Amino acid sequence: MQDNLFDNTEIAFKDKSIFDLYRGYFIFKIISFPRIVYISKFILSFKLFYPLTKLILKSTMLKQFCGGQNEDDCKEIINDLNARYVYSILDYSVEGLENEVSFDETVSRTINLIKLNTNNNFPFIVFKPTGIGRFDLYEKISSNTNLSEKENIEWSKVKSRYDAICNAALANNVSVLIDAEESWIQSSIDEIYENLILKYNSEKAIVYNTVQSYRIDRLEYIEKLYHSFSTSDVHIGIKLVRGAYMEKERERSKVFNYLDPIHKTKKDTDESFNNCMTFMFKNAQLFSVFIGSHNEESNYLALKLINKYNIIKDKVWFSQLYGMSDHITYNLSNQGFNVAKYLPFGPFKGVIPYLFRRAEENTAVEGQTSRELFLYAKEIKRRNHSKL
Numbered sequence: 001m002q003d004n005l006f007d008n009t010e011i012a013f014k015d016k017s018i019f020d021l022y023r024g025y026f027i028f029k030i031i032s033f034p035r036i037v038y039i040s041k042f043i044l045s046f047k048l049f050y051p052l053t054k055l056i057l058k059s060t061m062l063k064q065f066c067g068g069q070n071e072d073d074c075k076e077i078i079n080d081l082n083a084r085y086v087y088s089i090l091d092y093s094v095e096g097l098e099n100e101v102s103f104d105e106t107v108s109r110t111i112n113l114i115k116l117n118t119n120n121n122f123p124f125i126v127f128k129p130t131g132i133g134r135f136d137l138y139e140k141i142s143s144n145t146n147l148s149e150k151e152n153i154e155w156s157k158v159k160s161r162y163d164a165i166c167n168a169a170l171a172n173n174v175s176v177l178i179d180a181e182e183s184w185i186q187s188s189i190d191e192i193y194e195n196l197i198l199k200y201n202s203e204k205a206i207v208y209n210t211v212q213s214y215r216i217d218r219l220e221y222i223e224k225l226y227h228s229f230s231t232s233d234v235h236i237g238i239k240l241v242r243g244a245y246m247e248k249e250r251e252r253s254k255v256f257n258y259l260d261p262i263h264k265t266k267k268d269t270d271e272s273f274n275n276c277m278t279f280m281f282k283n284a285q286l287f288s289v290f291i292g293s294h295n296e297e298s299n300y301l302a303l304k305l306i307n308k309y310n311i312i313k314d315k316v317w318f319s320q321l322y323g324m325s326d327h328i329t330y331n332l333s334n335q336g337f338n339v340a341k342y343l344p345f346g347p348f349k350g351v352i353p354y355l356f357r358r359a360e361e362n363t364a365v366e367g368q369t370s371r372e373l374f375l376y377a378k379e380i381k382r383r384n385h386s387k388l
């Protein structure tokens with residue numbers, strides 16, 4: 001495998017018109033200025049400017065990072081991705097209310113998305129744990145706090161929601177990705193996941209838990225899973241990411257005066273990501289790995305490990321967010337690897353926080369925006385030269 005596989009911008013941006021390329025360049029340029037992102041957020045809080053900002057965001061950020069307002073809006077993008085052997089993972093990116101009605105609605109919506117898989121064209125669905133259960137309840141279970149009788153009933157309902165989703169997924173040959181959120185609710189989710197492994201993951205990994213490598217204890221967690229299940233006839237599905245809540249995690253550990261659960265430096269997080277990945281590839285008879293990352297080095301390492309340990313195609317998935325790191329996505333799919341894009345959708349108002357999170361993430365993550373800008377500029381230049 002070439003060491004410069006991801007440098008090919010012709011493959012990465014094959015579907016984009018020159019106008020799309022300039023728009024992409026413009027968007028990443030704008031969000032490279034933290035102040036502009038901050039001011040836009042401020043302006044949007046005034047209802048008076050809402051129609052204008054809506055119009056601007058719709059033709060820029062929404063087009064770059066979202067599929068549309070509903071499943072039908074996403075169809076064209078899904079087909080375009082499919083034509084290049086990239087699957088879509090539809091991600092309803094609207095935060096619902098914290099009540100039982102909203103939790104049940106999330107389950108119905110997720111099951112409806114599962115049923116879209118009529119032709120093995122939607123191999124994954126995703127949901128957030130707090131979309132189907134109350135944050136405080138997860139936190140109580142995670143901290144071993146005694147539950148009231150009412151809370152015990154509520155917790156049983158949460159667990160049966162996981163079951164309902166996994167049952168539908170198994171029946172439709174879809175795998176389920178359980179997103180990871182804050183560390184202080186994660187152990188309750190890990191516990192649910194371990195029970196789901198036994199119930200659903202005997203033939204293949206139907207359920208995947210998410211491991212955030214920025215946490216100092218996650219390699220240990222993966223090793224623990226290995227020791228618990230190495231003699232059972234099951235598959236452990238793990239979505240490996242770096243983690244999206246670093247500032248919040250650090251702040252909370254300071255406020256409540258406990259050990260910061262996050263690695264001290266970016267380098268340590270990178271090392272932890274690569275160590276987790278290496279451990280799982282070494283034990284690929286047990287682990288199915290879903291790599292959610294825009295990091296080139298980690299993706300290159302994955303390719304080396306796949307080669308080194310002779311990992312079969314079905315055991316590994318690569319994934320990036322829609323609108324980001326197309327150079328990784330399309331160059332991998334072009335080589336025949338399993339690749340999927342997270343494709344967020346939802347009513348405009350509901351996806352605004354998602355759009356700003358993407359903008360802030362691109363502003364905060366050193367190097368990410370400048371890399372996107374470099375790639376867009378490179379392809380614009382290449383096309384203009386090829387016309388001469």
Ligand SMILES: Cc1cc2nc3c(=O)[nH]c(=O)nc-3n(C[C@H](O)[C@H](O)[C@H](O)COP(=O)(O)OP(=O)(O)OC[C@H]3O[C@@H](n4cnc5c(N)ncnc54)[C@H](O)[C@@H]3O)c2cc1C
Nearest residue numbers: 179180241242243244264265266269292293294295319320
């Ligand atoms: C398909 C997909 C699914 C995802 N699902 C989830 C999910 O379920 N839960 C979740 O939390 N996130 C999720 N993410 C987001 C992910 O955790 C990262 O925030 C994001 O992808 C950036 O990491 P990277 O590997 O792509 O790239 P990079 O740019 O190489 O890494 C940036 C990341 O490094 C870490 N980091 C940055 N600075 C420091 C520092 N000073 N010290 C320690 N660590 C640092 C942070 O985690 C930061 O997000 C997902 C991402 C993708 C692509």
